[in-house]
Amino acid sequence: MAEGNGEISYDEVAGKDSDVGRTEDYHKLIEYGLDPKVAAKLDDIYKTGKLAHAELDERALDALKEFPSDGALSVLGQFLDSNLEHVSNKSAFLCGVMKTYRQKSRAGVPGAPALTPTVQVKGPDEEKIKQILARTGYTLDVTTGQRKYGGPPPGWEGGTPGAGCEVFCGKIPKDMYEDELIPLFERCGTIWDLRLMMDPMTGANRGYAFVTFTTRDATQRAVHELDNHEIKPGKTLRIKISVPNLRLFVGNIPKSKGKEEILEEFGKLTAGLVEVIIYSSPDDKKKNRGFCFLEYESHKAASLAKRRLGTGRIKQVWGCDIIVDWADPQEEPDEQTMSKVKVLYVRNLTQDITEEALKEEFEHYGNVERVKKIKDYAFVHFDDRDCAVKAMQELDGKDLGGSRLEVSLAKPPSDKKKKEEILRARERRMMQMIHGRSGFDWCGCSPPHAMRGRTPQQAPRPQHARPDYDYDYDYYGYGDYRGGYNEPFYRYDEFYFDYAGPPQPSAVRQPPNRPQPDDELGLGANSLYYDLTGGTQVPTQLNYSKLLI
Incomplete structure (x- = not known):
């Protein structure tokens, strides 16, 4: 073993007199199966009073037992040097240190065994804290991943703050801590908790935090007063209302499964599941579209479920390799914007319902300027808002052509650039997930063409390809459609998989720039998604069924 950092003494201690002066806890560690040098190091830490044997659970001891002795000694050295004053779960903290050690070792970080940041990070002012x-x-x-300051406030009699009480704070200087952030946010109202995210690889913060207030008014004040606030010369904060994501997208499920079956199966595999959302084709209500959304009681429950389903031992459900990702939350327009909407969004339409039939049905409630149907949904434009609202109230849930209509006010588009960034990020995640799993079972469906022997770089890009369509995604937005608003496109880009069967040979052979008869967007049943981020071309089979959740 290398000398230095005081570790040479443990080589000596591990000799014939290694048990001299050792406590009873040392013998317990030896009996548990720990290396004598590691057991001796832990026993010395016990003697400092920074850690007691009873504070280590089996998970931490098992992890130490699996570590090479040199690595375990380095981990324990950093643990001993750490400020543990605000660490409530020291066993979890030690596990975090071990995880960081493994990450540094895999990344080939020089000096990984010592686990010391390359730059000394300034810590918080402990006296102020x-x-x-x-x-x-x-x-x-304090844990290796975050520093959580919180209450509830003394004497608090209410419940936990609900939705709309949390803000996301970004662009925090990496050497800033809660001793400076708390007084700043206290100006806006009573803080429930503040979570500063930490980077265990460097010891600095990750540049962002979440702050929960006891009231929504305080949250609004924080956004109004602190967004773009100059926290240090040349450094401004970004403050946005945080919306917890409770929903997961699960793809590649059998299309024969119904809502109750999905709820029962995933309810057995994960905790906190409260709702399952599936979509079926209006023309075949017995089948789902090959995916579903799982909604959980809290973000924590959803996060644990994602980890268990996506990266844990459970990777097959009903014999299918499932794909699990966060469902991108749809931003809600404000009330002022929605108060001006005169366009209705109508979904769950069968193929035989025409634009003329829709116009005739909706004109009973006022003058309809135009109707645009795209696949199984449509937009109905009124010239008067009151007429649109009346039609929505009367026709929502009504049967038309054997299908139950779902009618709501159409929502104007969100920021196009932001939506495109979401799409690209999701496309990259999905491709990495699928390519990283050999022998992927597509549950009777065909994978994207690039996964069947043709690399993305080999695929030609047809003239009709559109950069804002994802591979094999069912778009639960409203598609590219010019509506009656000032925005250049009336669209919603929240897209999700529609797992379809293999494309028919005739469809594959069809000339690339000849649209299918029912293709309102002029793309054709088979086209390519062009990834603008890196110029990669991913051949896909596109399905244009739209979803709204």
Whole structure:
């Protein structure tokens, strides 16, 4: 073993007199199966009072037992050097240190065994933190991944703050801590908790935090007063209302499964599942579209479910390799914007319902300027908002052509650039997920063409390809359609898989720039998605069924 950092003494201790002066806990560690040098190091840490044997659970001890002795000694060295004053779960903290060690080792970081950041990171002002904790009666809990300051406030009699009470704070200087952030956010109202995200690889913060207030008014004040606030010369914060994501997208499920079957199956595999959302074709209500959305009681429950289903041991459900990702939340327009909408969004339409039939049905409630049908949904434009609202109230849930209509006010588009970034990020995640799993079972469906022997770079890009369509996604937005608004495109880009069977040979051979008869967007049943981020061309079979959730 290399000398230095005081570790040479443990080589000596591990000799014939290794048990001299050792406590009973040392013998427990030896019996558990730990290397004598590692057991001796832990026993010395026990003697400092920074850690007690009872504070280590089996998970931490098992992880230490699996580590090479040199690595375990380095991990324990950093643990001993860490400030553990605000660490409530020291066993979890030690596991975090071990995880960071593995990450650095895999990345080939020079000096990984020592686990010391290349740049010394300035820590918080401990005296200020103690004053804040004494003043508020709150606690500070530190892990390798975050520093959580929180209450509830002393004497609090209400419940946990609900939706709309949390803000996301970005662009935080990497050397800033809660001793400076708490007084800033306290100007806006009573803080429920503040979570500063930390990078265990460097010891610095990740540049963002989440702050929960006890009231929504305080949240609104924080956005109004602190967004673009100059926290340091040349450094401005970005403050946005945070919406917790409770929903997961699960793709590649059998199309024969119904809502209750899906709820029962995933309810057995994950905790906190409260709702399942599936979509069926109006022309075949017995089948789902090969995917579903799982909604959980909290973001934490959804996050644990994603980890269990996506990266854990459960990778097959009903014999299919499932794909799990976060469902991108749809931004809700404000009330002022929605108060001007005169366009209705009508979904769940069968193929035989025409634009003329829709116009005739909706004109009973006022003058309809135009109707645009795209696949199984349509937009109905009224010239008067009151007439549109009346039609929505009367026709929502009504049967038309054997299908139950779903009618709502159409929502104007969100920021196009932001939506395109979401699409590209999701496309990359999905491709990495699928390519990273050999022997992927497509549950009776065909994979995208690029996964069947043809690399993305080999695929030609047809003239009709559109950059804003994802591969094999069912778009639960409203598609590219010019509506009656000032925005250049009346669209929603929240797209998701529609797992379809193999494309028919006739469809594959069809000339690339000849649209299918029912293709309102002029793309054809088979086309290519062009990834603008890197110029890669991913051949796909596109399906234009639209979803709204």
